Amino acid sequence: MFQFGDKAVDKSRRPTVEGVIKALEKLDKIVPSTPLLPLPFFDEPLLCKAESLQPMGAFKLRGAWHRLSDLSEAEKAAGVVAFSSGNHAQGVAWAARRLGIAAAIVMPADAPAAKRESTVALGAEVIRYDRATESREAIAAALAAERGAVLVPSFDDPWVIEGQGTAGLDAVRQMAERGLAAPDRIVIPCGGGGLSAGIALAVPGAEIVVAEPEGWDDMGRSLDLGELVPVGPNPPPTACDALQTTRVSPLTFDVLKARGARGVAVSEAEVAAAQRHAFRHLRVVVEPGGAVALAAVLAGKVAPGKRTLVILSGGNVDAGDYARVLQG
Missing domain, CATH: 3.40.50.1100 (Rossmann fold)
Known part of the structure; x- marks a missing residue:
């Protein structure tokens, strides 16, 4: 487990x-x-x-929808955390918005502005990090544990x-x-x-x-x-x-x-x-x-x-x- x-x-x-x-x-x-x-x-x-x-x-959005729509009601209420340079971020944000789930996304500070802005526009919280010196996985895992949220990896799921x-x-x-x-x-x-x-x-x-x-x-x-x-x-x-x-x-x-x-x-x-x-x-x-x-x-x-x-x-x-x- x-x-x-x-x-x-x-x-x-x-x-x-x-x-x-x-x-x-x-x-x-x-x-x-x-x-x-x-x-x-x-x-x-x-x-x-x-x-x-x-x-x-x-x-x-394909993987994000399948993952988020399979969450239990308790998990949906707790929210989700993901990490992404932009497309997974937007997929999770899009699915979370339609399902009424709070979403926080860990994104690199140098992610394309179009991706970051679209993620915010879809209602997700964006947490920025330095791609060269910080671990997005560690930041996202710590955030999910702190909030009791479900971590939604971009591919390892x-x-x-x-x-x-x-x-x-x-x-x-x-x-x-x-x-x-x-x-x-x-x-x-x-x-x-x-x-x-x-x-x-x-x-x-x-x-x-x-x-x-x-x-x-x-x-x-x-x-x-x-x-x-x-x-x-x-x-x-x-x-x-x-x-x-x-x-x-x-x-x-x-x-x-x-x-x-x-x-x-x-x-x-x-x-x-x-x-x-x-x-x-x-x-x-x-x-x-x-x-x-x-x-x-x-x-x-x-x-x-x-x-x-x-x-x-x-x-x-x-x-x-x-x-x-x-x-x-």
């Missing part, structure tokens, strides 16, 4: 495909499916799942993983409606691995490829080595703030390892090129971290399969930064 605030949780619980199905049934009642957009200039179907068009701009997996299950359903079989290859942005692990459970017949920024590719290296390895010392700066996870969790790693997933790393220039490509050819705004999977395909680091699915995981980017990217 381990603690979420003062609530004991069964650590033996693992995410399941049945949990993903349950989560999708819940999500279908509150949000529409995000678009599945064909990417031009490819001979075989290459479809982009635009999670950037979720109500709060990223896939994270079976409910969250199941919720994120609904993006894959939803895409399979959309493809079937178009007369297409399920994807044979899925390319997914990866920070802590909640989205990729959830989709790996939801779509067992597809090859899973996780994409990460160069220097922050701990999941890819962990999968290569067959054991967890953290991000190395002094990682390079990256615009992919949503993917700056220094160590993934055994929960997500174990799912991806069991599925034979592999990883690729993309450069900052390749990410920016993917953002421009998504804007010009799909007419969608994608943040840097949300564009890494598309970057991997466009850079030739992942060859398209017969039916390739690419996840565009988020679109929450500061306007000034985005304008500079579009200008090249």
